[in-house]
Amino acid sequence: MNEKVAHYKQQLRVLIRQQPTWWMQYINRCIDDQITVNAGYLAYVTLLSLVPLIAVGVAIFSAFPGFEDTRIAIENFLFTNFVPTSSDVIKEHITSFAGNANQMTAVGIGFLAAIALLLIRNVDATLNRIWRIKTKRPMMISFAVYWMVLSLGPLLLGASIGVTSYIVSLVSFADQGIPGFSGFLLKLLPYLISMAGFIMLYTLVPNTRVSFKAAVPGALFAALLFELTKKGFALYISHFPSYEVIYGAVATIPILFVWVYLSWVVVLLGAEFTVCIGPKNIEDTPDIILDEGGANK
Secondary structure: HHHHHHHEEEEHHHHHHHHHHHHHHHHHHHHOOOOHHHHHHHHHHHHHHHHHHHHHHHHHHHHHHHHHHHHHHHHHHHHHHHHHOOOOHHHHHHHHHHHHHHOOHHHHHHHHHHHHHHHHHHHHHHHHHOOOOOOOOOHHHHHHHHHHHHHHHHHHHHHHHHHHHHHHHHHHHHOOOOOOHHHHHHHHHHHHHHHHHHHHHHHOOOOOOOHHHHHHHHHHHHHHHHHHHHHHHHHHHOOOHHHHHHHHHHHHHHHHHHOOOOOOOOHHHHHHHHHHOHHHHHHOOOOOOOOOOEEOO
């Protein structure tokens, strides 16, 4: 027993000793991969693809009339938990645009789907560059994967929110024994859904095998960073509303762009974190690996 405790203490000391170099390597990777530049590009493509994505999602749910309540629940959940401010105004505009898009012809809807697929393709290319993956998937396989994400993504999101809402309704009975437990679960729900989304993104999108043991800490890092960014951004908007003086009635547009940009920065930082703790990154680390005795190899 004492030997195991001593072994764990030794490993902890080694881990702490390697932290400064590890974080320096992480920062250097983020700089080399131009995280801010790629996030700006993805933010632009996201705003271009946002209405087509929502229009396609609405079209998918429209094909199943029984999912109408689920679609409304998804919209409310996303705008409430993932848009830090002005969510009502943004939701009103985007829903109006998507409703107008649904009145287009089949050819127009096809172009909207192509624009939506463009966003997924650029996310795929960006994450593969972070993972240093140069081999590309065959075109047909890529198209099949992108279309599966585009078509099944809204349904899976709706199913997950429906299941979690049902669980919360059941757990609410536990308040009799544990007061406030269901409220705690509701506060935890955005973190869990964010983590699930990040785990799927980091494991399924790169064209390589990503260790689940690396994806979970990376997703946790990204989810916590996302929530901190959301709270900080909302705090800035509410206490320093100078943007309204500058932009006036169109202030919602730059707010949305900045928020989408910050969100992509968080996503890419989480991806870099996942890469740095993954097993494939061992060959990129400096010669600082320590043996169990603490001496440099």
